[in-house]
Amino acid sequence: MNALTSLLPPALRAGLPTDPQALAAVLARLPAGDLAALDALLADVTPPLWQPLPGPQTVAYASTADVIGYGGAAGGGKTDLACGLALTRHTVSAIFRREATQLNGIIERLTELLGGRDGYNGRSVWRLEGHGRRGCRIEFGSTPHTGDETRHQGRAKDLLVLDEATNFLESQARFLMGWNRTTVPGQKCTTLLTFNPPTSAEGQWVTACFAPWLDRTHPDPARPGEIRWFGTVKGRDVAVADARPFVLAGDAPEYDFDPGDFPATAIITPRSRTFVPSRITDNPYLMDSGYLATLQSLPEPLRSQMLEGDFSAGVEDDPWQVIPTAWVLAAQDRWQPKPAPGPMDSMGVDVARGGRDESIIARRHGPWFDRLICLPGTASPDGPTLAGQVMAARRDAAPVQIDIVGWGSSPFDVLVSSGVQTLGINGAARSVGVSRDGQLGFLNLRAELWWRLREALDPRAEVPLALPPDPQLRADLCAPTWSLSAAGVQVERKDDLKARIGRSPDRGDAVVLALIATPRRGSGDGPVFALGV
Structure with missing residues (x-):
């Protein structure tokens, strides 16, 4: 109508x-x-194939942002927006769901809008030749397993839709976004991520991606539909002022440069991003369908998540999750951006192993953790460089705990030879500790260290920890699971965890290492617990 x-x-x-x-x-x-x-x-007027609803759907449809997040609650017309953009605004569109069977609803909706399936090959491509859109097509894809995204390498599309984006791994999403491009003059390229609040730790990367709009702890919140710009600097998304390309002069952006003087990889071109919230109350068709009553009858926290788009409502934890999400959220809520409340007591260093991994330096002052220092692998190419960065961040003769497996052995050697009190940690080493209640042993040192952090974050702990409000740190700490073997508590192997969530939990590992209470050299003070290899 x-x-x-x-x-x-x-x-x-x-x-x-x-x-x-x-x-x-x-x-x-x-x-x-x-x-x-x-x-x-x-009689002689052809109605458009699709038109957005007034309100949030129109705002998202008209947005000039390169990356658009849309939804946040059930019933706001997420799938319809994806179909509408593909039918009316774009030349080559690709719509993805994590599982192929989940595409059926999208295909059914396109069938309704087009009045049939003319042009659809029944598998993965719908050509719009007979609908006044010569040369236009919609492709469908899925990535159920890690690595499936590489099957779509090199296939350019000017509209990329990740429907229910929280079901995808971050690595899959970023890979697919790399092919959001076109050679058609004047054709805008858009990535549309539609989603409800994540119901598992694996989906929390979406909250980090749209942190100014979704993370309640963000220091510079954005309004719905407001456009912000982000550049990828040393492997990380960094908020920038505008769309101007730049190169780095040291750590500062340099906008006045000759592109011919730099390789393409050194030129950082920001992309714009926005998030538009929508709810069932924005959709008059579903408001009259009885779906509202269905959402109202859901148990909490699903009711708040799906009805109100509440990203702070409880994420559904795996029953074997090492650290409950609520405990991490409570520790981040306690954190205040104030000067350190005492001397630096400990440092934890997790060393990058290449790719998108980061070297992370965590600094602990009693129960208060400072903001993490996050260094992409390219910023710490060798042991001496990383060791120098650790020493620059060190205060008060704080002991350093560093993961020495793999690349960590080189900066460890440099730190020791430089006279820095350093403890090398090999997570596979034997553990001799027991849990705080004396009931459980541990398969190895890694399991013991992660369990110590669990005990320290337990609401019953005598001295509550305060963790910086970092969404990726929260996701890292909530990702590992545990099991009980004959040898004791076994925490999910790092390689298995990385394969499951599509990245390395570097930030979480650094915090785990920083919690170790190694007494300062010559202090005479006994540790709360001292763990070595």
């Missing part, structure tokens, strides 16, 4: 209701002669 009224001249459109049912009632009362005149007026 909205599409029909938009075709009328302004004089006829004035005063007509926008509600579909109310408009239908008005048309039903028109005299036969007026209906005939209206039919004649519209």
Whole structure:
């Protein structure tokens, strides 16, 4: 009905209701002669294939952002927005769901909008030749397993849709976004991520991606639909002022440069990003369907997540998750951006192993952890460089605990030879400790260290920890699971965890190492617990 009224001249459109049912009632009362005149007026007019609903859907449809997040609650028209953009705005579109069977609903909706399946090959491509869109097509894809995204390498598309984006691994999403491009003059490229609040730790990367809009702890929150710019600097998303390309002069952006003087990899081109929240109350069609009552009957926290789009509502934890999400959130809520409340007591260093991994330096002052220092692998290419960065961040002769497996052995050697009190940690080493209640042993040192952090974050702990409000740190700490073997508590192997969530939990590992209470050299003070190899 909205599409029909938009075709009328302004004089006829004035005063007509926008509600579909109310408009239908008005048309039903028109005299036969007026209906005939209206039919004649519209006889030669072709209505658009799709038109957005007033409100959030129109805001997202009209947004100029390169990356658009849309949804946040059930029933806001996420799938319809994806279909509408593909049908009316783009030349080559690719719509992904994590599982192929989940694409059926999208295909059914396109069938309704197009009045049939002409042009659809029944598998993965829908050509729009017969719908006034010569040369345009919609492709469908899925990535159920890690690595499946590489099957789509090199296939350019000017619209990329990740429907229910929280079901995808971050590594999959970023890989697919790399092929959001076109050679068609004047064609805008857009990535659309539709999603509800994540119901597992694996989906929390979406909250980090749209942190200014979704993370309640973000220091510079953004308004719905507001456009922000981000550049990838040393492997990390960094907020920047505008769209101007730049290169790095040290750590500062340099905007006045000759592109011919730099390789393409050194030129950082920001992309814009926004998030538009929508709810069932923005969708008049579903409001009249009874779906609202269905959402209202859901148990918490699903009710708050799906009905209100509450990203702070409880994430559904794995029953064998080492650290409950609520405990991490409580520790981050306690954190205040104040000067360190005492001397630096400990440092934890997790060393990058290449790729998108980061070297992380965690600094602990009693129960208060400072903001993490995050260094992409390219910023710490060798042991001496990383060791120098550790020494620059060190205060008060704080002992350093560093993961020495793999690349960590080189900076460990440099730190020791430089006289820095350093403890090398090999997570596979034997553990001789027991849990705080004396009931459980541990398969290895890594299991013991992660369990110590669990005990320190337990609401019953005597001295509560305060962790910086870092969404990726929260996701890292909530990712590992545990099991109980004959040898004691076994925490999920790092390689297995990395394969499951698509990245390395570097930030979480650094915090785990920083919690170790190694007494300062010559201090004479006994540790809360001292763990070595």
